Amino acid sequence: MRSDRLGETLLPKKLALPVFASDALSSVAYAPDEILLTLGLAGGTLALTQSWKIALVVVVVMAVVITSYRQNVHAYPSGGGDYEVASVNLGPRAGLTVASALLVDYVLTVAVSVSSGVQNAASAFTVIRGHEALVAVLIIVALTAMNLRGVRESGTAFAVPTYLFMAAVLGMALFGFYRKATGDLPPAESAGLVLRPESGFEGLGSLAMAFLLLRAFSSGCAALTGVEAISNGVPAFKKPKSRNAATTLLLMGTISVTMLMSMVALASWTGVKYADDEANQLLRDGVPVGDDYIQDTVMGQVSKAVFSNFPVGVVVVSVVTGLILVLAANTAFNGFPVLGSILARDGFLPRQLHTRGDRLAFSNGILILAGGAAFLVVVFDADVTRLIQLYIVGVFVSFTVSQVGMVRHWNRHLRVEKDAAARRRMLRSRVINGVGAAMSGLVLLVVLATKFVHGAGYAIAAMAVLFFLMLGVRKHYDHVRDELSVEERDTKASMLPSRVHAMVLVAKIHKPTLRALAYARATRPSVLEAVTVAVDTDETKALQDEWARRDIPVPLKALDSPYREITRPVLDYVRSIRSDNPRDLVVVYIPQYVVGHWWEQVLHNQSALRLRTRLLFTPGVMVASVPWQLVSAEGAEDRFEGPVVGDVRRG
């Protein structure tokens, strides 16, 4: 996308919602499950009586977070997101903390969304059962291939499945409410089972019970993932950007909350029993159901009950849920390389990741993301419940840091702002962000306390590793910058060499050699000679004879090679020239074949490449590669071209 044409593709709200909301909305596919399942550890009664209360608390948190982010969207319309807010207001280390958390969470978004998508699809397509991890990895591979090829995102491609998903879930909810109201809502397939407490969770004391409720709450907070996406995408909105973004955010929050509460309500009305260890916890006529029992997701069970008289509905819900979860995973494929590029710009990641037009750089990001997600899927066997334990902590780290940053932002602006109306708005925003910071911080503590030993510890460890790695990269760049910076009158680096001593490396007389000689002569050096290494006496003699016969107007020097090496004699010779004439510049011309295939590359230029690498270590030497394009190289460079991913959401 040309930067001067981006205006044409700005998103209206009705397209922005699906583009940015798939991650947040899709969490309704797994968040209710996690609430029910955690409560279910202490038995079916607790799940039945407490799930809607837990969901309500999650809704309150979501309302606060969304209100807070509406402030962010107005204050930072540049789309830098939490990383920018934290860096600007709290310094680079806070920014780096947020970045580490977000990078880890992108990987988890892919792992959780794809795993949940597979699990949901398995409700309708039973053939998937037992192969969830394999199918999940295949989906990740497909997403990777798609993004590597550079499929350009289009708002419409997002809009169709997202609106279908909303329609399916909200439609199911309405139909369910109608059947409930008419007393026609049938029980879920698991309603007849008894959910007994997991061993160790029978008759919990009030403290342990409170802890379990907090744990269920922190799992339910999975519903909040993806909320920050809009704040990263403000520049992609049609004008007025900030207001449109804030409105979309509110809309997304409302829909999310509605879906979540509907699912929890329908699950409890249809009597869904959802267990962590279903084979042993669920009893039929007092006997554990055993390993043969297949536990559908909450969404699957609810849809089978609500659409008991309309089986097509079950399939539709299953398909669109799977689809939106894959879409949610795909958002990470766009966000991860973009964040990587921003971090590279700031010197925290290898600089080549910054160049936006650069496909290779984005490819690396995509491969790292996919590799990490596939690793998690395999290690955790595509088990959403276990993956969720690692998730969320990153989201709340970035929520908290960002909201604290916003409070400082308003403090700073309040110090200079004189206008009373503006001050009032700022004070109000500061209160909102303050509440947001306190609330997110509290949730973060709850998440850490209830999930650390269940897996959040791994996520924290991964963030710490990334944090220190990126800090190290930045320190390295700073160090190199200092080493390379020039004083106003730096003489050594810009000192002109007194003479140029050019040498052309020759192995045999063929077209590349003749071209290298011609190019070297064209630069009119002070001294020009051809140099060969006498590895084989007969060959060298033959070369010298042909040289004389062809009357080539450049003297040929043969370097002895007692150890039959190539590199060392050349290096020694170059060094001897340099030490005899320290102010001379030595230019080594290396004829090089350019070939079209990687396997041809293996067959050529290897000793030239090695020599080049070694020569670059020698001060006062410049290495000139004179290419000769073989026929097979024609058209080969076009293989490097291709479109770039993830342009829509960057605006």
Place this chain on the structure above:
Amino acid sequence: MRSDRLGETLLPKKLALPVFASDALSSVAYAPDEILLTLGLAGGTLALTQSWKIALVVVVVMAVVITSYRQNVHAYPSGGGDYEVASVNLGPRAGLTVASALLVDYVLTVAVSVSSGVQNAASAFTVIRGHEALVAVLIIVALTAMNLRGVRESGTAFAVPTYLFMAAVLGMALFGFYRKATGDLPPAESAGLVLRPESGFEGLGSLAMAFLLLRAFSSGCAALTGVEAISNGVPAFKKPKSRNAATTLLLMGTISVTMLMSMVALASWTGVKYADDEANQLLRDGVPVGDDYIQDTVMGQVSKAVFSNFPVGVVVVSVVTGLILVLAANTAFNGFPVLGSILARDGFLPRQLHTRGDRLAFSNGILILAGGAAFLVVVFDADVTRLIQLYIVGVFVSFTVSQVGMVRHWNRHLRVEKDAAARRRMLRSRVINGVGAAMSGLVLLVVLATKFVHGAGYAIAAMAVLFFLMLGVRKHYDHVRDELSVEERDTKASMLPSRVHAMVLVAKIHKPTLRALAYARATRPSVLEAVTVAVDTDETKALQDEWARRDIPVPLKALDSPYREITRPVLDYVRSIRSDNPRDLVVVYIPQYVVGHWWEQVLHNQSALRLRTRLLFTPGVMVASVPWQLVSAEGAEDRFEGPVVGDVRRG
């Protein structure tokens, strides 16, 4: 080793024997086992009555082969070995056939020798049992590390274990004969067991029996592996080289034959029962011994019987056998890269493998060999019996082709030789090589017929793959040579460009940039300009301002980059210059950091490298890398240095 000093390290016979014979001698550690085990498929009686006959036939074959190779050694003192003999006399494809066979056999030498060494060592060190494959892989890793580091072979290092092995085995044989003569030889630990036929092998018809005997014979031919080693090493012998080599060959053959017959005799006197499927074939009191029974190697069982009153002897035999087998494996680590280097010289393998002084090239050979051997050890679980099925076929392919080549060699010489005495010698040699060819060919057919389905087919397939791969490499090189060859008055390649248009790529002003500008100015091009890519408008403006402020005497041109790329604008600009002035040479100067660690390399130069690659595809462009050595690069190049392996045996 300097080539002009090699004379000092030529080997006397007493050192040449251990250097070249470890592979051939060590086969006594597994060849008798394979004979007994194959015969044992049809029951204990057959093994007892036929094993010495089979061994005798193997001895006859070995005598013929050794006599034949004594002719090779005289006719080809250059050390090219079977590959040279086949190439010279039968053409490059015959040579390539031999080479493919030898490459496969080197890998198998490592796999078989190490596996057998581990199996033998397990007789004394029972802790190894059950972990044979792991221990074998660890030994391969250790050998690889040793050879990669470049441990120089010394004759003495070979002499001690080889002579110890000879002393141990021949000493054991003498002591055994003495105890047999005095009627004091105790039975082996398995003597009391009954060896019942494998199911399917009971009451074989005479045809099936004959086939089984042939199969046992072909397994016994494992004793012949390594015989050709001396013919590859003639140049390493003291003068008279050929005569000394021939004498050493005879000596090696005599010792091999003596050891083999002694082992077979002792095994049958002590009543060793050796079974393929020991758990089911061996019966104690009519009941299969089962999986708990541990079957020692024949060498292990014999040594325990002979040294029943001298347990230290058992340990010594076990240790020196393990040692010489590891030594035998190590010979492949020297031979494989050397053969690779010869094949590279002839254009059948990537040319860079040819440069002898080049450690990296040898490293690649060593890694490929070790990888292949480790793969086989893991796949075949370090089971010598199964690995032997793949072995030998390669040896006899090369024996046969080489002996046929020798017959043609004598034919050719007889056509021109007039001297009667010389003709007589040649006629005699031709008869010997003819018999050798016929005998090896016959054995090859037997090996193929009896072993193809048991695994030799895999070896043949591997050889075929190598053959066609190497043929393809050669064809590619021939093709490129034709494309690059110059006519006597070739004009295009040597045409002098009319003008030189130089451009220095600039990202920011620092020391590498100033140096690149200085070097570029020193070459006094017709046009010189600095070029930057305007990815970020603010940064470009800042660069232009600083450029003006510093009064740098080269104009700075900023290239638009609408897609925020770096590579394409530069390429487009270069192409536009070329198309405006087709006879101009464009020289692109790229400032480049030289760093000391690979991870620093990841952080720098990536876009420069990519640009360089792309520019090389553009005709009429030369790319000059101007290095700036960072402090961390100091001393880093020394990491590339180191000694080279495998010099002793190459002479």
